[in-house]
Amino acid sequence: MSGPTQRPTLSAVASRAAVSVSTASKVLNGKADVSEETRRRVERALTSLGYSRRGDPRPHGELIEVVFERLGPWAVELLKGVESVAQREGISTVVTIGGTFDAQPETWIDAVMRRQPIGVILVFSTLSDKEKRQLRTRNIPFVIVDPAGDPAPDMPTIGSANWDGGGEAVRHLLGLGHRRIGTICGPPQLRNARARLAGYKSALEAAGITPDPELIVEGDFSTDAGFRGASTLMDLLNPPTAIFAQSDLEALGAYRAIQGRGLRIPEDVSVIGYDDLPMAELAYPTLTTIRQPLLEIASTATRLILRLRNAEPPLNVRTELATTLVTRESTAPPKS
Amino acid sequence: MSGPTQRPTLSAVASRAAVSVSTASKVLNGKADVSEETRRRVERALTSLGYSRRGDPRPHGELIEVVFERLGPWAVELLKGVESVAQREGISTVVTIGGTFDAQPETWIDAVMRRQPIGVILVFSTLSDKEKRQLRTRNIPFVIVDPAGDPAPDMPTIGSANWDGGGEAVRHLLGLGHRRIGTICGPPQLRNARARLAGYKSALEAAGITPDPELIVEGDFSTDAGFRGASTLMDLLNPPTAIFAQSDLEALGAYRAIQGRGLRIPEDVSVIGYDDLPMAELAYPTLTTIRQPLLEIASTATRLILRLRNAEPPLNVRTELATTLVTRESTAPPKS
Incomplete structure (x- = not known):
């Protein structure tokens, strides 16, 4: 619509602000080495003159x-x-x-x-x-x-560190007094899922408990897998008193299966997850979990x-950083 | 460690692949106008010669x-x-x-x-x-x-469209047969919170219901506000049969207050949220909500x-896009 009009130059801005053109340019380009007072003066001049830069292309930096x-x-x-x-x-x-x-x-x-x-x-x-x-x-x-x-x-x-994290989950449950601990696995083709399961077994064995194959159920880290896995575990003749779901999504699926049966978490069964996703602390009860850093x-x-x-x-380089146990409401000692 | 060694040039790559240097350069830089066959040939030449480019800076594009x-x-x-x-x-x-x-x-x-x-x-x-x-x-x-x-x-x-979205939440509850509908507000200084509340009131009035001030409780969109708000509402002599929490976080806080009282959602009280955050479909029961697009x-x-x-x-420009009602498990007709 509008034809070319006389646009204010940067040197007009500099002169209005009583600074050098190079200082005005620094402010325009967000450079750091300009005093706050000068920066404000240049900003005022830019605004009052209605300065508006067009298309001088410059490197975007790294x-x-x-x-x-x-x-x-x-x-x-x-x-x-x-x-x-x-x-x-x-x-x-x-x-x-x-x-x-x-x-x-x-x-x-x-x-x-x-x-x-x-x-x-x-x-x-x-x-x-x-x-x-x-x-x-x-x-x-x-x-x-x-x-x-x-x-x-x-x-x-x-x-x-998935092996350590899996072990930490189990040691937390052992420390509360649980002995019959089920787990819902991740996809067996994933190294991290295999490491968490190995950590589960090692921690049980270190406490003198032989892992019971009927307490280890398959999964794929999804809520659906958690629902199915917890359903299988709670339908056992001798169900576990605690479940280690190897992902938070599985843990939330396990919640649905357990609460859907009219059972309470953690009074009737404890649940611990793995990840510490944002939803872990919004669940009811809030989810005890292993936090990935x-x-x-x-x-x-x-x-x-x-x-x-x-x-x-x-x-x-293969670097593994330590996980942390985040204790919330979903784990407690077993009913005696 | 290693001194300068003879590195393969791009022209050696081009000659190995039987293409022009400019074509080899196109493949190297991910340009689109090269046939898949040629691209594969250049890739093989790059790999077999161990080509490795250093530091020629180029524009990053827009x-x-x-x-x-x-x-x-x-x-x-x-x-x-x-x-x-x-x-x-x-x-x-x-x-x-x-x-x-x-x-x-x-x-x-x-x-x-x-x-x-x-x-x-x-x-x-x-x-x-x-x-x-x-x-x-x-x-x-x-x-x-x-x-x-x-x-x-x-x-x-x-x-x-916050006003429309607030109205949609209330119309869903009215459609289920609710007449006593509480709401937990957002921060009154925010325009979107004020618009949702106005939508709530307008929808009630359009159904011939005068908004009851004791059913409108303050909040700030947080889970804590949802917990406090739902506690206030459920402690009324005549509590609501449904609650419109004006954010999903508030709705999850309301869950805690309601379920903590031993009441069931939606059998004893319906809850609808606003946002459709990822946690909405992971909650138990899954949360009916107004989806922001x-x-x-x-x-x-x-x-x-x-x-x-x-x-x-x-x-x-101020553009407002339409919200959608997402019906899940947390809303149902009131107990008769």
């Missing part, structure tokens, strides 16, 4: 890329962890959701290549051999972070990327 | 920036909505968490300015006058998206940014 296979319940905590480190370094965090590239000509990996980030944090359960090669030939450092899955052993990964996992991955920038790839 | 005041329960759905549009346009999505800049010399707005995105989507309840001026003088289009708060009327915003809000905001790029700012 990027770090977080690629999610899908945005699951872990996404928020992981992003907080990445941002906490990246922001301090003046690095921008780019988020890509790999799954949404389905049926599109460009893949997530093409998009990453195009952006040339200093590194990539992959929240992925599986990576194809082709994807691994593509990342390696581009010399872009990457780290796999996977709260749910099973990264290949030849990849740099940051995760949590998502924020620390993500910030450690980000710091590793910053180190890898200057290193010779490939650098294979 | 960025769109999503600034969260804090990463709340809405973040995941909103990011999906932004990504779904940005990805198709080949635009990178940068995520910034404004709150984490506390006590740091650089503010989120400085960081945004430095990156020069094509536009900014602000997931913010409040924006200072200074911040508004800074955004406007930089000529960077922005849109406010705020599922929780109260954007100023002079800002382009995309939100949902978060994905559509975010994708609409992103498309608006793409339009604003070519328009003359300031362009003020």
Whole structure:
């Protein structure tokens, strides 16, 4: 609509604010080394003159890329962890959701290549051999972070200590006096699920209890699996007094099965989960669980990327951070 | 450790793959206009020669920036909505968490300015006058998206229709036969909370019911407020048969108060929430609620940014998208 009009220049802004053009430019570009007083004066001049900059393209600075296979319940905590480190370094965090590239000509990996980030944090359960090669030939450092899955052993990964976490859940229940402890497993093809189950068995054995195969039921980390698993366990002739659900979603499914039978948690049966998702403390009763250190996992991955920038790839690291027991309302001593 | 060694050049890669250097470069940079067959051949050559590129800086392409005041329960759905549009346009999505800049010399707005995105989507309840001026003088289009708060009327915003949503919740309960319907409010200083309450009153009046002040209790959208509000309502001499909690978190708090009294949902009292957070369908019983169209809000905001790029700012738009009733287990006809 409007034709070209006389637009105020940055030097007019600088002169109105009684500063140099370079100082005015610093304020305009958000640089730090300008006093608060000067910054305010330049801001006032920008506003009163109606200054408005057009299209001078400039570098965006360094990027770090977080690629999610899908945005699951872990996404928020992981992003907080990445941002906490990246922001301090003046690095921008780019988020890509790999799954949404389905049926599109460009893949997530093409998009990453195009952006040339200093590194990539992959929240992925599986990576194809082709994807691994593509990342390696581009010399872009990457780290796999996977709260749910099973990264290949030849990849740099940051995760949590699943065997220890599984054991911690069982030791908490043993400490309350439980002896007959059931568990609902994760998918057996996932390394983290196998490690949690092994931790369950080891902790029982360390307490002199032989794991009872009828107390170990299959699952896939979903609420449905938790519902079915807890139903199977509570229908046993001699049901357990406590259940270790190997994910929080399974634990919430177990709640439905137990409460649907008119039983109370923790009075009639204790339940402990694994993850500490936001819903754990909103459930009724609130869920005792094993907390995965998502924020620390993500910030450690980000710091590793910053180190890898200057290193010779490939650098294979597998780091496991400790889990924590979060005691809430869903566990108590067994009925005597 | 290792000294400089003879590294394979891109022209060696091109010759091995029997393509031009420019084609090899296209594959390396993830450009789209290369056939799948050629791409595979170049990938094989890159791998077999052990090609590894160093540090040639290149533009990152266009960025769109999503600034969260804090990463709340809405973040995941909103990011999906932004990504779904940005990805198709080949635009990178940068995520910034404004709150984490506390006590740091650089503010989120400085960081945004430095990156020069094509536009900014602000997931913010409040924006200072200074911040508004800074955004406007930089000529960077922005849109406010705020599922929780109260954007100023002079800002382009995309939100949902709160008055209609409040009415829809009440009409659902009226349709089940409820006449004595309580509500737990949001913070009265927020426009969306006031609109939901007004919707509640209007729907009752349209059904010939005069709103009873003792059935309207204060709140702030939190689980604690829901617990306190439902406790107050259930302690009335003549308690309501249904409760409209104006946020899902309040509804989950109301669950605790109701179930803690030994009452059943929905047999003894119905509960309906507002938001449709992920926890709504994990609660026991699953929560009937009013769904905010978060994905559509975010994708609409992103498309608006793409339009604003070519328009003359300031362009003020306030768009409200329709909510949907999601019927689950927590509502039923009143006991007769």
